[in-house]
Amino acid sequence: DQAMAIRERRQQVDPLALASSLELSGWLDRYAGNYQVARRSLDRARTLRSTVAPEKPEPITNIELSGDLLMLDGDVAAARDTWLEASRGVSATLGPEHPFAAALDRRLALAAGARGDRQESLDYLAHGMRIAETRLAPCDPERMGLLDYSASSLKYDGRFIEARARYQEVLESCRVCLGDTHANTATVTSNLASLAELMGDLAEAERLDRQAIAVWSRVNPDHPYVAQGLDALAEVVAARGQIDTARTLYERALRIRRRINPDHPNVAWTLTNLARVTADSGSPALALKYVS
Numbered sequence: 001d002q003a004m005a006i007r008e009r010r011q012q013v014d015p016l017a018l019a020s021s022l023e024l025s026g027w028l029d030r031y032a033g034n035y036q037v038a039r040r041s042l043d044r045a046r047t048l049r050s051t052v053a054p055e056k057p058e059p060i061t062n063i064e065l066s067g068d069l070l071m072l073d074g075d076v077a078a079a080r081d082t083w084l085e086a087s088r089g090v091s092a093t094l095g096p097e098h099p100f101a102a103a104l105d106r107r108l109a110l111a112a113g114a115r116g117d118r119q120e121s122l123d124y125l126a127h128g129m130r131i132a133e134t135r136l137a138p139c140d141p142e143r144m145g146l147l148d149y150s151a152s153s154l155k156y157d158g159r160f161i162e163a164r165a166r167y168q169e170v171l172e173s174c175r176v177c178l179g180d181t182h183a184n185t186a187t188v189t190s191n192l193a194s195l196a197e198l199m200g201d202l203a204e205a206e207r208l209d210r211q212a213i214a215v216w217s218r219v220n221p222d223h224p225y226v227a228q229g230l231d232a233l234a235e236v237v238a239a240r241g242q243i244d245t246a247r248t249l250y251e252r253a254l255r256i257r258r259r260i261n262p263d264h265p266n267v268a269w270t271l272t273n274l275a276r277v278t279a280d281s282g283s284p285a286l287a288l289k290y291v292s
Contacts, residue, residue, distance in 0.1 A: 019048040026065055030072075031183065033223035035260065039069050060086050060093075060100060067107060071114075072224065074265045080111040102131040103142045106149055113156075125150060139177035141184060144170055148188050155191075160199050167192045183225070186215035190229055193236075202240050209233040224266075227256040231270055234277070243281045250274040 022045035029038035042065055046058065067082035087104040094100060105128030112121035128146045136143040151166035167188060174185040193208030213229035220226070230253035238246035254270045261267070275290035 015048045015052045019045040019052075022048070023059070023062060023065070027061075030065060030068055031219075033220045033225065033260075035069055035072055035224075038065070042066060042069070057089065060089050063089065064104065064107070071107070071111065073261065076111055076114045080108065080115070083107045083111065097131055097135065099131060099135050099140075099142070102128045102136060102146065105131070106142065106146050109149060118156075122153065125153060138173065141178075144173055144177070144184065144188075147173070148191060152191060155195050155198070160195060163195055164192070164199075167195060181215055181218060183216060183219050186212040186229075187225070189215070190225075190232060193232060197232075197236055197239070202236055205236045206233065206240070209236060222256050222259060224256070224260055227253040227260075227266070227270070230256070231273065234273065238277050238280070243277055246277045247274065247281055250277060 022041045026038040026041035026045065029035070029041065042062060046062065049056070049058065063082055063086035067079045067086065070082055071079035083104050087101065087108065090096075090098055090100045090104060105124045109121045109124035109128065112118075112124060125146070129150060132140070132143040132146045147166065147170045151163045151170060154160075154163035154166060171185065171188045171192060174182060174188055178184055189208050190212040193205045193212065196202075196208060197205040209229055209232050213226060213233060216223050216225045216229060230249045234246040234249035234253065237249065250270055250273050254267070254274060257264060257267045257270055271290045275288070278284075278286050278290060
């Protein structure tokens with residue numbers, strides 16, 4: 001923000017330099033959970049670039065960010081199309097084995113999984129992992145992201161023991177490379193919590209969920225990942241018989257989700273869960289209100 005303010009105060013503003021600052025700001029806001037602010041920065045940067053240099057193709061990283069924001073907004077199909085555009089650009093200009101391709105492979109694997117296309121998801125994951133093993137450094141965040149997604153793939157297949165070992169491997173890498181309080185470390189911790197729940201270790205799942213929420217909350221107490229963590233924690237404590245606590249957690253998650261985007265599919269997801277525990281707590285009329 002300071003860099004943009006300085007550039008905008010100058011009489012002779014370099015539009016491309018300002019666009020670069022806006023793009024960086026967009027990425028930072030994307031990871032801080034400020035998605036609408038990130039989208040505005042990206043849109044403004046695009047306008048500047050198209051005005052000054054309309055003949056130049058849009059930077060691959062801008063297309064990647066645009067896909068991220070679409071995915072985070074719940075538009076899986078549009079995100080996939082956007083990432084495919086970026087992937088074709090990488091293949092044409094840098095080659096299909098470029099490290100940028102690994103980042104897009106992970107995103108496309110995620111989109112395919114969200115669409116229910118298991119084989120496509122595995123194909124993208126395999127290609128991304130091949131690049132990661134040969135072209136990415138051990139502490140590269142994209143390499144750790146691919147390993148994390150591969151653990152989730154093992155979990156999906158019911159290979160829980162292998163998935164746990166993979167998650168623990170990634171978690172250790174995150175701690176060494178990024179630190180215990182990094183948001184990526186929290187993401188892997190949350191995924192490990194989900195696995196612990198599936199394996200029946202509810203106490204461990206609760207411990208890990210609370211740990212992840214604490215880290216995300218330091219980044220931004222209204223971060224969408226905080227809401228995601230609260231949803232997960234509520235499910236665990238409800239399974240442990242703490243219905244009132246679960247209801248409070250779902251209500252907190254709902255407030256965050258509505259502030260971000262009241263029409264996002266995740267709002268409906270949280271409302272459904274809230275209705276379920278509200279009914280369990282002896283308030284069926286209020287539960288029906290949440291469902292409707």
